[in-house]
Amino acid sequence: MAEVRNNSSLTPCMKDEKYVYFHSGAEATYREVSDKPSSFTSIPTIDLSEIDSSSTEARKHIANQIYKACHECGFFYIKSHGIPEDVIKHTLALLKRFFALNIDTKMDAHVQKNPAIRGYEPMLETKLDPRTQGDIKEAFTMGDCVIEPEQNYTGKTGQSPPSHITQSQNIWPRNEPWWREGLYNYYNYILPLSMKLVKLFALAFDLPETAFDGFFKFPITGMRALYYPPTPVDKDSASVGLGAHSDFSWLTLVLQDEVPALEVLNQDGIWIDAPPQPNTFVCNVGQYLERQTNGRFPATVHRVRNRTGRARYSLPFFLTMDPDVELDVLDCCKSDTDPPKYEKINVGDLYIRRVLPARKKHPTSVKYCNVPQDKWKYDMLLR
Numbered sequence: 001m002a003e004v005r006n007n008s009s010l011t012p013c014m015k016d017e018k019y020v021y022f023h024s025g026a027e028a029t030y031r032e033v034s035d036k037p038s039s040f041t042s043i044p045t046i047d048l049s050e051i052d053s054s055s056t057e058a059r060k061h062i063a064n065q066i067y068k069a070c071h072e073c074g075f076f077y078i079k080s081h082g083i084p085e086d087v088i089k090h091t092l093a094l095l096k097r098f099f100a101l102n103i104d105t106k107m108d109a110h111v112q113k114n115p116a117i118r119g120y121e122p123m124l125e126t127k128l129d130p131r132t133q134g135d136i137k138e139a140f141t142m143g144d145c146v147i148e149p150e151q152n153y154t155g156k157t158g159q160s161p162p163s164h165i166t167q168s169q170n171i172w173p174r175n176e177p178w179w180r181e182g183l184y185n186y187y188n189y190i191l192p193l194s195m196k197l198v199k200l201f202a203l204a205f206d207l208p209e210t211a212f213d214g215f216f217k218f219p220i221t222g223m224r225a226l227y228y229p230p231t232p233v234d235k236d237s238a239s240v241g242l243g244a245h246s247d248f249s250w251l252t253l254v255l256q257d258e259v260p261a262l263e264v265l266n267q268d269g270i271w272i273d274a275p276p277q278p279n280t281f282v283c284n285v286g287q288y289l290e291r292q293t294n295g296r297f298p299a300t301v302h303r304v305r306n307r308t309g310r311a312r313y314s315l316p317f318f319l320t321m322d323p324d325v326e327l328d329v330l331d332c333c334k335s336d337t338d339p340p341k342y343e344k345i346n347v348g349d350l351y352i353r354r355v356l357p358a359r360k361k362h363p364t365s366v367k368y369c370n371v372p373q374d375k376w377k378y379d380m381l382l383r
């Protein structure tokens with residue numbers, strides 16, 4: 001395993017390639033980069049055509065492949081997942097149309113206007129790697145919301161939305177209804193697919209397939225449309241679309257267009273390409289699943305560098321658990337010889353502790369900057 005260090009032993013100005021910086025939450029982290037023979041050298045592909053099979057054996061066969069991929073790599077592609085090709089095509093076309101809008105229209109839904117840190121982020125708004133000028137991308141994020149009718153809170157939970165939530169957690173540009181409509185069309189395909197995967201993950205641990213369903217009654221989600229403009233091909237290596245990071249989710253499903261740019265860091269510190277494969281999604285383990293499995297499934301570090309000279313679009317969907325879940329290491333992932341590495345933690349509280357420190361200038365962060373982090377509550381993101 002490559003060495004991992006925190007920022008007390010290295011400084012962000014280290015610019016050689018011996019250590020890679022990655023963003024995993026509040027604290028900057030580095031790990032060694034080597035050119036030794038590596039662990040995984042490509043990302044496995046898992047065929048989901050039997051996902052709805054009535055044969056437990058067929059489903060277990062997929063679950064076993066998921067276990068192996070998550071344990072060894074933390075990343076895998078899924079194919080034959082059931083989301084129609086034309087939905088994928090239309091969604092990618094939608095992203096192009098949105099990012100081509102004029103800047104004022106997009107800024108109408110600027111992330112700083114929204115307490116839940118959703119909405120539009122212009123170029124260089126984030127900087128996951130402090131040694132860079134910032135992330136060379138534009139983004140638009142939406143996610144779970146109990147009161148937007150497209151998400152059918154009452155149908156899913158059998159309850160009315162909590163009365164203290166009176167405004168949407170999302171922000172949408174005015175006069176562009178097709179954007180909301182198009183994103184929701186995709187959202188209502190990708191969320192159910194991710195929930196089918198939740199069942200396979202339970203099966204992967206030889207648990208009943210419904211074992212995790214109670215954690216995902218109305219889960220925290222994030223869907224992030226991304227546009228990475230072409231960057232000069234000869235630009236120095238510090239220029240990134242998205243700096244190295246591990247995902248702050250339970251599971252992520254990424255729709256990418258045909259332009260290769262995603263790179264995944266293997267256990268030996270070597271960057272492995274995750275090139276586009278038509279009609280697949282790239283799935284990766286996030287920090288919540290890493291905690292739940294006691295590190296057996298690593299939240300693998302990855303980054304985006306668009307050196308193709310072409311524009312790239314992608315749409316990650318981040319699935320986390322319900323904010324009120326008390327997340328503990330699975331019994332089957334701990335033993336006397338492998339004691340829990342993580343303490344039990346409230347999902348929503350951990351979420352806000354990861355989200356706010358990455359957005360120091362956002363009005364919600366400014367508002368609560370004098371409140372100690374251990375007093376931060378998920379509800380601070382709601383209104």
Ligand SMILES: O=C(O)CCC(=O)C(=O)O
Pocket residue numbers: 224226242247254256262302303304314315316
């Ligand atoms: O654009 C991509 O392919 C991946 C984006 C990503 O890693 C993220 O948003 O967390």
Ligand SMILES: [Fe+2]
Pocket residue numbers: 245246247302
């Ligand atoms: Fe990511």
